[in-house]
Amino acid sequence: MIAKQKIHGFVAAFDYNHQKMELKNPKDRAELLDHNFFKYDRESILKEINFLKQLRPNLTRDTYHVSLNFAPTDQLSKNQLTQIGKDYLAGMGFDDNAYAIWQHFDAEHLHIHVLASRIKYDGSVVSDSNNYQRSEEICRKLEQKYGIETVKSSKEALDRAPSKDELEMIQRTGELSDRMLMQERVKDALSKADTVSDFIALCKQNGVHLIFNQSVSTGRVSGITYISDDGFIAKGQKLGNQYKWANLQNNLNYEQSRDRQTIGETNRDTRERFKELLDQGNRGTENRNGQTSRNSKQHHEQSAGFTSNNESSYQNRNESGFNTHYERTNNYKETEQELEEAVSNQLSTGTSAVISSVSSLLGSISGNEIDDDALRRRKPKRKR
Incomplete structure (x- = not known):
C-alpha cells in the first residue's frame, strides 16, 4: 500500500473528491465510503470546517488529504477499505477530527482518498511533523494487519517509481x-x-x-x-x-x-x-x-x-493546484526522503470557542437535515 499526500486546502480537496462522484461515466464515479460530518452536503460541510478554522485562524495548513493505493493483487471489500482508511487516520493522530473517505475508480488499481481537518474539536491540532515517515510506518502495519501486498518503503526502494503522468505518457506515446x-x-x-x-x-x-x-x-x-x-x-x-x-x-x-x-x-x-x-x-x-x-x-x-x-x-x-505524494510545491522544503515535512506546532486548546461555534453551526442546520448516522459516529471530546 502506498500513501500519497496531497498539498492543498480543504475546499479544493473536498471539491476534487466530490466532483469525482458526479462523473458522466458510472464506472468512473467515486463512491463515498464513510464520513462523520453532521450532514454530507457541501454547504453544511464548509460551515463545519469554517468554524473549526476559527479555532486556529493563523494555521495555514489545516487540511490532511491522502490517497491510499493498493497493489493490483489486493482484493478488498468496501468495508475493509473503509476500516483501512479509519485505521490510517487513527494511526496518524486523527482520532477526533472531521473526515471523509471516498473510493475512486479512475485508475486500474484499487485506491481510496482520505480527507480530514487537522483541527480537532477541542481546538488542538494534529502535528504534521515527519508526516511521510510516520505514514510509511503505518502503511507497513496495515499491510500486515489486512494481509495485503507489502510495498517497499522509500528508503528501501532503489528506483523512484514512475509518476501517474509518466505512466500515462508511456501508454500514450510508447x-x-x-x-x-x-x-x-x-x-x-x-x-x-x-x-x-x-x-x-x-x-x-x-x-x-x-x-x-x-x-x-x-x-x-x-x-x-x-x-x-x-x-x-x-x-x-x-x-x-x-x-x-x-x-x-x-x-x-x-x-x-x-x-x-x-x-x-x-x-x-x-x-x-x-x-x-x-x-x-x-x-x-x-x-x-x-x-x-x-x-x-x-x-x-x-x-x-x-x-x-x-x-x-x-x-x-x-x-x-493538485500535487501528488511524490510531487510537492515550492512552498514546502524537500528533505532527503522527499515529502517528509518537519514543521512542529505548539498547540493549546480553545474549549469555549468550540462550544459557541458548535452551537452556532447546529443552529444553522435544521433537525431533519442532520445525517443521524453521521451524528452517531461523531463524538467530539470536549474538555471541561
Whole structure:
C-alpha cells in the first residue's frame, strides 16, 4: 500500500473528491465510503470546517488529504477499505477530527482518498511533523494487519517509481520520460563501474554528465546532479536512492583525497558544457516570445517532480493546484526522503470557542437535515 499526500486546502480537496462522484461515466464515479460530518452536503460541510478554522485562524495548513493505493493483487471489500482508511487516520493522530473517505475508480488499481481537518474539536491540532515517515510506518502495519501486498518503503526502494503522468505518457506515446531514461543510463553505468572515475566516464558515454556538490576547501562531496545531453537535469534524490551520492560512494571505490581532482575537473567540464543551461535555470530567464525557456522550464519541472516530455500534464496540474505524494510545491522544503515535512506546532486548546461555534453551526442546520448516522459516529471530546 502506498500513501500519497496531497498539498492543498480543504475546499479544493473536498471539491476534487466530490466532483469525482458526479462523473458522466458510472464506472468512473467515486463512491463515498464513510464520513462523520453532521450532514454530507457541501454547504453544511464548509460551515463545519469554517468554524473549526476559527479555532486556529493563523494555521495555514489545516487540511490532511491522502490517497491510499493498493497493489493490483489486493482484493478488498468496501468495508475493509473503509476500516483501512479509519485505521490510517487513527494511526496518524486523527482520532477526533472531521473526515471523509471516498473510493475512486479512475485508475486500474484499487485506491481510496482520505480527507480530514487537522483541527480537532477541542481546538488542538494534529502535528504534521515527519508526516511521510510516520505514514510509511503505518502503511507497513496495515499491510500486515489486512494481509495485503507489502510495498517497499522509500528508503528501501532503489528506483523512484514512475509518476501517474509518466505512466500515462508511456501508454500514450510508447516512450519513456526523460527521468526514466536517465535512470536507465545511470544504472547501466553504475553496474559496470568499479571506481568514481569509471562511473564518470561510463555516464558520459551514456549521454549523462555529472556535477558533484563539492566543498572548495576540503573536497568533500555531499550530493550529485545529473544532466543529459539534451539538457534534462535531475538531482540524485529525484531518480531514486541508489543514485544519491550517499549510496553511490558506498558502491564505488571512492577516496576523497584521491578522487578530489577528478571530481573537480568533471564539475568544470560539465559547467562549461552546460553554462547557458545552468545560467538560464538560475536566472529563470525568458526567451524573445516572453515564454520561459525550455531548459529553465525543465529545472522547474524537475524540482516539482514533473517530466519535461509531458507538458500537457504539467500544465493541467499547475491549473488544478493538485500535487501528488511524490510531487510537492515550492512552498514546502524537500528533505532527503522527499515529502517528509518537519514543521512542529505548539498547540493549546480553545474549549469555549468550540462550544459557541458548535452551537452556532447546529443552529444553522435544521433537525431533519442532520445525517443521524453521521451524528452517531461523531463524538467530539470536549474538555471541561
